[in-house]
Amino acid sequence: MATLVICEKNNAAQRVAGFLARGKYMKTYISKVPVFRFPWKDTECIVVGLRGHILNLDYPREFKNWDIDRLEELVSIAPLKKATVPWILNVIKDLGKQVDTVIVATDFDREGELIGAEAISVMELRPDIVIKRARFSALTGPEIYNAFDNLIELDRNLALAAETRQIVDLAWGAVLTRFMSTATGKQGSDFLSVGRVQSPTLALVVDREKEIETFIPKPFWEIIADLEKKRHFFARHSHGLFWEKEEADKIFEIVKDSKDAKITAAKVEEVAERPPSPFSTTAFLAEASKMGFSAARAMSIAESLYNDGLISYPRTDNTVYPHTLPLKSILGKLAQGEFATEVEIILKQEKLRPSRGPKQTTDHPPIHPVELATREKTIGDNWRIYELVVRRFLATLGPDAFVLRSEATLNIGGEDFIAQGHETLDNGWRDFYPYFKFTDVFIPELKEGETINVVGVRGREGKTEPPRRYTQGILIREMEKLGLGTKSTRHEIVQKLFDRGYVQGGQIRPTASGRVIIIALEDNAEQIVRPEMTRKLEEDMNTIAEGNQDQASVVKESQEMLAKCLEVLMANREKIRTKVNEALKNQNQMGVCPKCGKGSLVTRKSKRGKRFMACDAYPNCENTYPLPQFGALLPHAEMCKVCSGPQVKLVMSKRKPVDVCLDMNCKANKDRMKKSRKGKAAPKAKYVPKAKASGTKKSGTAKKAKKDIIDSIEKELSE
Known part of the structure; x- marks a missing residue:
């Protein structure tokens, strides 16, 4: 009698084994795969961790070449399942022969x-063989014990929905990416990526940029009265904004010399502000974005904290704590550390009344802490994210904040003005959650019938502003609203847009290549970049998970949509090629060559496939610069502040962008190299030496210096 427990990763397997075995397990290795063995419930228990998916979908070998003339076939070809980690696959095959029960604990x-x-x-x-499922939301003892005491059946429909998504996404990604890349001659590492969810998401960014560019500011005027009673405060004309200057001027002439204001109405009310709702994945990523984290980085840290048993599962749509969640037990753990004061205040309340969000699901609870961490062991960004999760949890359990809201109507020269104020009476939950900023607006106690002094009346002219660019957090909220992607994939989609160089910046804007891809698709196959098609397929996945639709019908529907899109794209192939290549040419230009002053600096590739910067006036100008070999390369609007030479911006997945001066002799680069030498050894260099003019010879010392500088840049990107 033996039981095999299959976990998603090795660190999860070790934690599960540790709890079930009460710390007394034997760790062995089979083909270098860790295996944990121990007695459990009158049987031998074997726990093994995978590396995520052990099977991957791919097309048959004959479709490996990106042949544009075979894309129509590719639409309907059934993908094959291939092993991603064959040695782990062989291990679980062998272990499966030794057991009579298998428990899935992914x-x-x-x-x-x-x-x-x-x-x-x-x-x-x-x-x-008996097959069971262990369901848990945190890698903690109580969760694991409860899951293994209450095993359920494996949900085949849920798995089928995930597999359907893989099939559909592979087809859309492969067909559209191959079309766009081959049609424009951009293959290999320069391929142009298009995807079922990626492209509508990119379209949101491009459309917002178009709104900003075409926005015409509209002038407005308002009239403000400066008043005084003990302290200065102000009131605005009750009309609000005036869109006609003549109308504003007319009112201003009436009231400009007024010295008194009579209170004609006044009301004061105490308002309770409920705490924020518990963290769903989307809300968590939005808050982390405000702290400067990319969505991918925040999720990566959250997953690490989950695997360390510090927070609950970070992929959830739920915003309501289940009644079974041991709130007081969690608070008791947090009270043992630096959150003791907050916990004490929370527990002094007559009753714990956690806030509730708009969405309640049954898969996982909202993200919350499950164990106490310390700054000494959980350092840097990991602590910042952990503290965010803890403080949000504390805030959801905290007392209401109370605000005194005041509003008064004042008659000045026969015209009505409105004064509004709000004053915090009790911070309540705000004291636990410093990520929100609140500013009180003062107005004094005003009584109907009293008259106060008018210090002066002024007019203010302004202009309407264009819509703001998306941040990563706001973009993910918009994706959720439109049904683009899932809680598990949205951060990956956004990161892919950055990695491919389609978008840039904290306030996200499209690059030339990102923009032209969307414009080309909008002009020729708009369905690809609009959310309706993607949302429909997402809804189909849900119906499969619920057991109300079969995989074959959804895949067929997807293939029919894709075939129609491809037909239109093929008919406009030449037009797309011209438009895309023109935009890409402009994006690759990094500024005027400082040596000849005539050519433009562009990125090139050597015969060995290494990229470097060169003047496009070659052979008349042989100016070149070495470049790091990874990270997206984007033009920089400013010259180097140290040497006034050209510089570029390097962007790498989950890292902050790095400004790099192209002049290897610049003091900024030499300082970076010195800083790098003081730290850990730099990774193996990936660089291209500066090209040599015919008949010249570079010294080994010069080459070594440039290599060291490139090393230091790459190290900065990789840390």
């Missing part, structure tokens, strides 16, 4: 269910 969501189902499908189990 993450409880669509992808986790599919990972477990994949493992079961390759194990060649006997028909009498």
